[in-house]
Structure formats: structure tokens, C-alpha cells
Amino acid sequence: MITRSCPQLMIRFILLATLTVTTGCSSIISNQTAKLANSLSTAILDNDDLQVVADGAPAYLIMIDALISSSPKSDSLLRAGSSLNGAYASAFVTDTDRRLKMTEKSLAYAEQAACIEIKTLCDVRQLSYQQLSKALATEKSSSVPVLYTLGTAWAGWIQSRSSDWKAVGALANVKLILETIVALDEGYENGNAHLYLGVLGTVLPPALGGKPEIGAHHFQKAIDLSQGKNLIAKVFYAENYARLVFDRDIHDRLLNEVIAADAKTAGYTLMNTVAQQQARALLASADDYF
Amino acid sequence: MRSLFSPTFLSIVFIALLSSANTSLAATFKIATLSPDGSAWMVKMRAAGKDIEAQTNGRVKFKFYPGGVMGSDSAVIRKMKIGQLHGGALTGGALAKAAPDTQIYNLPFMFKSFAEVDYVRERMDDKIIQSFADAGYTVFGLAEGGFAYMLANRSITDFDTLKQGKIWAPDNDILVQRSMESFELGTIPLALGDVLPSLQTGMVDTVATSPIGAIALQWHTQVTHITDMPLLYFYGILALNNKAYKKVSDDDKVIVSHVMNSAFKAIDKINRQDNIDAFEALQALGIQRVEMNPADKTMMQGQADALAQTMLNNKQFSQPIFDEIQTLLTEFRGAAE
Numbered sequence: 001m002i003t004r005s006c007p008q009l010m011i012r013f014i015l016l017a018t019l020t021v022t023t024g025c026s027s028i029i030s031n032q033t034a035k036l037a038n039s040l041s042t043a044i045l046d047n048d049d050l051q052v053v054a055d056g057a058p059a060y061l062i063m064i065d066a067l068i069s070s071s072p073k074s075d076s077l078l079r080a081g082s083s084l085n086g087a088y089a090s091a092f093v094t095d096t097d098r099r100l101k102m103t104e105k106s107l108a109y110a111e112q113a114a115c116i117e118i119k120t121l122c123d124v125r126q127l128s129y130q131q132l133s134k135a136l137a138t139e140k141s142s143s144v145p146v147l148y149t150l151g152t153a154w155a156g157w158i159q160s161r162s163s164d165w166k167a168v169g170a171l172a173n174v175k176l177i178l179e180t181i182v183a184l185d186e187g188y189e190n191g192n193a194h195l196y197l198g199v200l201g202t203v204l205p206p207a208l209g210g211k212p213e214i215g216a217h218h219f220q221k222a223i224d225l226s227q228g229k230n231l232i233a234k235v236f237y238a239e240n241y242a243r244l245v246f247d248r249d250i251h252d253r254l255l256n257e258v259i260a261a262d263a264k265t266a267g268y269t270l271m272n273t274v275a276q277q278q279a280r281a282l283l284a285s286a287d288d289y290f
Numbered sequence: 291m292r293s294l295f296s297p298t299f300l301s302i303v304f305i306a307l308l309s310s311a312n313t314s315l316a317a318t319f320k321i322a323t324l325s326p327d328g329s330a331w332m333v334k335m336r337a338a339g340k341d342i343e344a345q346t347n348g349r350v351k352f353k354f355y356p357g358g359v360m361g362s363d364s365a366v367i368r369k370m371k372i373g374q375l376h377g378g379a380l381t382g383g384a385l386a387k388a389a390p391d392t393q394i395y396n397l398p399f400m401f402k403s404f405a406e407v408d409y410v411r412e413r414m415d416d417k418i419i420q421s422f423a424d425a426g427y428t429v430f431g432l433a434e435g436g437f438a439y440m441l442a443n444r445s446i447t448d449f450d451t452l453k454q455g456k457i458w459a460p461d462n463d464i465l466v467q468r469s470m471e472s473f474e475l476g477t478i479p480l481a482l483g484d485v486l487p488s489l490q491t492g493m494v495d496t497v498a499t500s501p502i503g504a505i506a507l508q509w510h511t512q513v514t515h516i517t518d519m520p521l522l523y524f525y526g527i528l529a530l531n532n533k534a535y536k537k538v539s540d541d542d543k544v545i546v547s548h549v550m551n552s553a554f555k556a557i558d559k560i561n562r563q564d565n566i567d568a569f570e571a572l573q574a575l576g577i578q579r580v581e582m583n584p585a586d587k588t589m590m591q592g593q594a595d596a597l598a599q600t601m602l603n604n605k606q607f608s609q610p611i612f613d614e615i616q617t618l619l620t621e622f623r624g625a626a627e
Contacts, residue, residue, distance in 0.1 A: 128576050129511035165505055165564070165571035172511045207324045207358025209483035209507055243327065246359040 041080075046266060048273045054092045061088060068109070075113040079149040082109035086156040091274070096160075103153075103160040110146075110153035117146045124150065125170070132173050141184045148188055151177035155196055175200050191225025194218040195233050202240040216241045229265045231258045231275035239282055248290045255279040317537050318351040319530060322360035322369070323379035330560050331433070332356050335379060335528065338553035345545045350538055362462065376534035382418075382432065382525040383465065389425035391611040392418050397601070398469045398522045399594035400615070401437070404562065407523055409622040410615060417611065427529040430547060431554035436500040436565035437520035441513040443495045445578065449586040455496035458485055469522075472597040473590060485509065500524075501568035502561070510572055519582045528554065 040060055047053050064081045071077055086106035093099045107125075115122040120135040127135065139147065154174045161167035178200070181193040201215025219237035222230060234254040242251035258279040263272035325331045332354065339352030360366050360375060363384035369375040378384075386393040394400070395418070401407050415432055422429040446452050452475065459467050459477035470477045478494050488494045489512035497509055498521055504510045528550060538546060573579055582590070602612050 165502070165568040166574045169505045169510055169571055169575045172508045203326070204507070205324070205326050205357030205359070206483065207362065208326065209481075209485065210326075211483065244357055246355070246357075 042267075044270060046269045048263060048269050050270070050273060053270060057084070057088050057092075061085060072112075073116060075116045075146060078109045078113035078116070079146065082106045082113065082149050082153045085109065086153045089160065090156050099160045103157040106153045107157040110150045114146050114150045118143055121150070124173075127173070129172055129176065132176055136176060136180045139180060139184065144181050144185045144188045147177055147181050147184075148193060151181060151193065152196065171200070186221065187225050190230060191222045192230075194222040194225065195230070195236060198222060198233075199236055199240055202244050205244055210244075212241055212244050215244075226268075228261075229268050229272075231261055231263065231268070231272040231279075234258050235275045235278045235282070238279075243289060246290065248286065251286060251290070252283065255283050259283075317349070317376075317534065318353055319376040319534065320353050320355065320374075321377040321379060321528070321530075322355040322358075322366045322375050324358045324363065325356055325379060325526075327354075327356040329356075330564075331379065331526070331557055334553045334557050334560075338549045342546050342549050345549070346542045350542050350546055364462075370529075370531045373531075373533070375531075377528060377530040379526060379528045381435065382527055385422060385425060385427060385527075385529060386465075386606075389421040389427070390605070390607045391421040393465070394418070394607050394611050394615055395523050395525060396465065397594065397598050399520075399591050400598075401520060401523050401619075403520070404437075405626075406619060406622055407434075410618045413618055414614065417614070421611075422527070422529060423532075426532045428532055428535050429527045429529050430550035431558065432525045432527055433554050433557040434561045434565075435524040435526055436502065436561060438498045438500055438503075438522050438524065439519065439569075440496060440498050440517040440521060441504055441509060441515070441577070442497070442517070443489075443512065443514050445515045445580050446496070446517045446582070447580050448583050449589060452496065456492075456494045457496040458488070458494040458498075469594070469597060472600075473593050482507075486512070489513070501565050501572055504572060505568050505575075510575060510577060513577060515578045515580050516569075516572055517582055518579050519587060526557075 044053055044057065044060075061084055064077065064084055068074070068077050068081050083106075085102045089099050089102035089106065093102060111121075111124055114124060118135070118139065121127075124132065136147075151174055154170065154177070158167045158171055158174065175197070178193045178197050181188060182197065186194065195218070198215045198218035201218055202210070202212050204210025206212060216237070219233055219241060222233040223237070226233060235258055238251045238254040242248070242254065256279075258275055261272070261276075263269060263276055265272060321335070323332070323335075335352075336354060339354065343351045355375075360369060363378065363380045366375060366378040366380065367384060370378060383393045383396045395407075395410075401410070411432070418432065419429050440446055440452070442455060444451065444455070446455070457470065457475055457477045459470055459479045461479040461481050467477065467479065478488070480488055480494065485494065485497060486508055489497065489509060497513070499507065499509065501516075504513075504516075535543070598612070601607065602609065
């Protein structure tokens, strides 16, 4: 009854959490504000200059904070604030304290948004796995946007606290939320929930009880649901699955496909630019690894 | 750190340049492990490998095969024997057949606390490492895996409650299965990967692992209680086959040994703290900590002692190593009283 296997949990989450700033039109915020926010998020996603985004996004972060402060019950603004803080922290912030603060803000906004829409998810961080499972069992597809924000913000929050075992212990709850999203509407945000589940499904090797094939299935779904436009899905597939199972053919094929693809695709340009950079780096280190 | 421009280093380079067979001085060690890439263990070993490569000017390199891609510990050992691999980062008991005394720390109920572990290890680790050496393996320090504790979907504070449970046993671990038999406990042998789904369906309801393992494997989501009674202690090692290691020059061995020893000391320390933190995290995550009642604890200790005696009689480890650990523990417990 005793296992001697004692793996450190390795969490290789999404480097660039999707910069999806789903502002939408809320009755609380003006149409003009919503239009501006949508235009800004599109401009960010379609930019291929990471430095410009890194330098320019903080102003947008402050603006979103200001908007939330004047409309604290706006679930769409809260979700936008959560996504932007989480994505910026994951992609550009290396200072540990700043990263902790930003991911905390990201999760706090997501929790507020969830609490507005789904009362049983108020204080979601305090829920046990069984309690959360029960709360999610009755959710409908209309809950997917808020669940997506919550799941991805929580994943980023854990990633920034990967040496905190209490935080790591909440990973199972994040997985539960992502599985609920996939069950309700797997195509939401072009299948990005599958991308997260792919990473989570390839944390442990089979020798330690992992089932990487399930992770591979999620990666493939993320690729298919984005119609192959989301190049980061292939990079994560290569890095997390192909390296885990030591399959160099799949690794190199996926990464070469990423490099050969046109990064400029509406809604994906920024992420795809990062994906191509990562693909080159992974290919360069492949001889060392395999 | 050795200087790359030390006289010894320069003489090695000089000889290497003169020799037409200079590749004999270069060695790439192929090392396999169950540990996943990116884990603290792998991060430290990769960094140590790079450091050694730099310090030996590329004469000694390490290539790692993480995540069990080369198979289980026993498969890795087989591959080491035929030269397909040169080393393995293994659980301490994996080489028990070749070096029986190395499993002395792993016996059930051997230690009651980390303080006892520290007292004994400070005085006995060198002997354990020597046992590996006598069996043909160079080992660079022991890295703690921690204590395994019982976790269940109910409060286990007495032996009868434990006995009534559906207890998991790893399907490939004879020592654990024998231990369970000696406690007269029925078990359900399962592969590691089947434990979480079996906990979910209720096929098993009692498991044992380290606090880190409980969280990493997500078993903590299916249990409600942890019994605060260390069942057994386990450790990990990096073992190099001496047949391969002898190709390394004495000077380079000094570098390899220094760097790897430092890495394993660091892993040892990190794992201790991680397990302490994870134990607390389990409680913060809602798992209730309970104690086994003293009478049943004593009874189980007695059964563990009897198992140790049987193993000793069967020559599964030597009398001197058993006597030494018993003496040290008696010494420590006497001083603690």
C-alpha cells in the first residue's frame, strides 16, 4: 500500500495565457467603452511586436482597473480584468512579487465575476474537490465564459505558486472546472480549455500514473477546434507530450509545422509569434534532450 | 571548484591531444529515471550535469532519460547491466538484490521521526554508500523521499478500522506486500496509475504515500484523513555503473563527485522541506490529521520488528548493519527520554 514514487509536481502551464479580453457589451458599461475595450484587445492580439505589447499593455491594465472600480458588478469587465492581469503576468512579468500580486488580482476578479453569475461558486477557493464537483454538476453552457475565466486565472495563479503545496493541491479543482467547460462547450475560445487540459494531462509520465495519451487527445482537439490557427497548441503538444514520451518524430514535425506556418492570423498573431520563437528554441535544444 | 587551468587539467589536455585514442577520455553517461523532467530532482541533476561538462571541458557528459521512458527501476538496472545505460536515478531499495544492506532504512516502522532519521543518516549514510560501491555502483549521496503515511476516506485511529478497509498495495513491490502480510492485512494490488480511479470508484479506500506524493498524484482529492504515523522511510540515489565510471580519469572523478554530491545534498534538503510543507498543505486542504492509538501502534511496531527479524534470518540484510541501526536508534531514543 505504499508508493515510493515521490514526484515533485511539475507544472508547465501556458507561457502566454490567452490574451482574450472578452469585454462584450454590458448594460452597466457604455457602448463606447465596450467598443474601445474590444478594439484594444483586438489590437493586442493582432500585434506581432511583443515589446510593444509588453510596454503598452500596463496602461490598459490601469484603465481596466479604473473601469472595474466604477462598475464593480460588471462581470464582463471583471473577466476582462482577470484575463488581462493573468495573461500579462504569465507572459511578461519575471519579478516574483509582481507576478504574485498580478495573478492574485487576476484570480480575485475571476472569483468576483463567478460569484455574480453562479452563487454556489462564491468563495470558490474554499470549496473542497467534492463541493466544487457538486456545484459544477448543474451548470449550463451559459456559465462557460465565467468558468473559463475562473479556470484559466486559477491555473495562472497556481503556476506562479508552484512551490506552494496548498496552491498545487488546488490543481485538481482547476482541472474539474476545465473539464466542465469542455463538457458544456468545448469550442469556447477556439477550444482553449483543451489546451490547458493537454498541459495538465501531460504532467505525470505513465510510470507515475500519468496518462499522456489523454493529454495528447486534448492537444489535438485544441489544434482542430482552432482550425490549426493556434500555433501555441502545437508547441505545447511538442514540449509537453512529445518530450514526455520521448517521441522525437512528433516533436520535430509539430515544431517544424509551427515555424513553416504564417504567424499572422486574425486573433492569433501575438500568440503565434511567441509560438514560433518557442518552436525554434525547442528545436535547437532537441539534440540535447533526445 | 577546480580551475580549468590547473596543472592536472593541462596535463590531461596535453595527453588527450597527443593520443590518437583520445576519445577514451571522454564519457557520456546515459542516465534514466522515473522522475519527470522539470521536477526539482531533474532540474538539479541537469544543472549538475552541465556544470560537470563545463568543468571537465566536455570530457564528462550526462544524458538524461526522464519520466520512465527507459522503463521501471528494475528495467533500468537490467539496461545498466548490459551497458545500454550507465546509470539510474533510482529509489534506494531498487538495488537491494545486489546491495541488500541498502534497504535497511526502508523497513516498516524503522524510524518514528525525522530527528531519528537525521541522527542515523549522519552516522550511517557512508556505510550505505559503501554497500552500493561493493555491489559495483558509485552513488553520490542519498536524497530523501520522505515518510509514507496512511491516507483514507475515514479516520483510522485503530488497527481494526485499518483492517476493514480496502487497502492498496503497489503491484510490483514485494517488500510492501510482505509487510502487509506480516500485519495480516488484505490488500488490493494495483499499478500506480490505477490508484486514483480506484479511489474514485471506491475499489480502494486506503492508500499510503508521502505528503508530496498525495498532492502530486491528486489522491488528496479522494481522502479525508491522514494518520500521523510514519510507515516507512524512503530515499533516492543516482547510481553509476562502475564499469562505465572507471573510464573517467581520477581528476575528473573528483569533479563529478563534488558536483553530484552537492546536487544530492540540495535535493535531500529540498525534499525534506517540501514534505513538511505538503503535510501542512494537506491539512489546509481539509484532510484531517489523526493519530493511531498507542496500543495498536505498539502492536504494529512489534509486527514490524518481527518482519525485520525474519528478513534478517533470511539474510536479506546483514547482522552488522541491523545491529548498528538498532544501536543508534536505542542511543537516540535513550538520550531523548
